Amino acid sequence: MAALMMAEVEADPKHRASLQERAELEALRFKWIESEKAGYDLGEGAIRLWICRYWNRFLRQRWLEHIHGEACWIEFDPRSFGVVRRPGLAESPLTETILEHFRWGEENLHIIQWAMDAEQPMDEIRTILTALDVNSSRVPCGFDPARPRYRHAAG
Numbered sequence: 172m173a174a175l176m177m178a179e180v181e182a183d184p185k186h187r188a189s190l191q192e193r194a195e196l197e198a199l200r201f202k203w204i205e206s207e208k209a210g211y212d213l214g215e216g217a218i219r220l221w222i223c224r225y226w227n228r229f230l231r232q233r234w235l236e237h238i239h240g241e242a243c244w245i246e247f248d249p250r251s252f253g254v255v256r257r258p259g260l261a262e263s264p265l266t267e268t269i270l271e272h273f274r275w276g277e278e279n280l281h282i283i284q285w286a287m288d289a290e291q292p293m294d295e296i297r298t299i300l301t302a303l304d305v306n307s308s309r310v311p312c313g314f315d316p317a318r319p320r321y322r323h324a325a326g
Contacts, residue, residue: 190233190246191313197229198222198314218316226312231276234308246310251303260302265291269299279305 202217236242240253260266272282279300286296 187243187245190230190244190310193233194226194229194312195314197225198316201225215316222312222316228276230308230310231273234305235270235274237308238303248304248307251307254302257302260299263295263299265295266299269296269303273303273305 198218198221201221202213205217205220206213233242233244234247237244237247238251238254240256243249243252254260255266255270269282272285277285282300283293283296285291286293
């Protein structure tokens with residue numbers, strides 16, 4: 172029964188969320204905190220600063236949640252939800268090592284270079300990188316800091 176439930180969750184996750192909505196909330200929280208520190212409303216500039224400083228990191232962390240099956244983000248390919256737990260990837264000790272490289276913000280090229288330097292099995296590395304498909308997780312920030320809601324009081 173538990174296996175069936177896991178398969179159902181992987182095939183059709185019930186808890187889906189939007190990266191854009193969550194990021195917008197994070198940016199607004201950042202704007203409020205920074206405005207409080209400054210003593211005045213930093214407005215649109217604080218939102219732009221959050222996007223420049225934190226969007227890519229935010230996106231990478233949400234992608235990792237998605238491929239681990241912890242949270243289903245609608246902007247990512249639903250077929251990649253929980254991919255880390257699937258046969259082939261779950262058994263490979265290299266999968267967790269590669270994921271650690273991604274957690275540190277590295278890209279495929281960095282991982283390939285590490286694998287070559289460490290004399291890792293390149294066919295397995297290529298298979299894992301292809302299955303994870305980090306390049307499909309590149310989602311542009313979709314909320315507009317110039318919208319009027321960002322120009323008002325910092326709260």
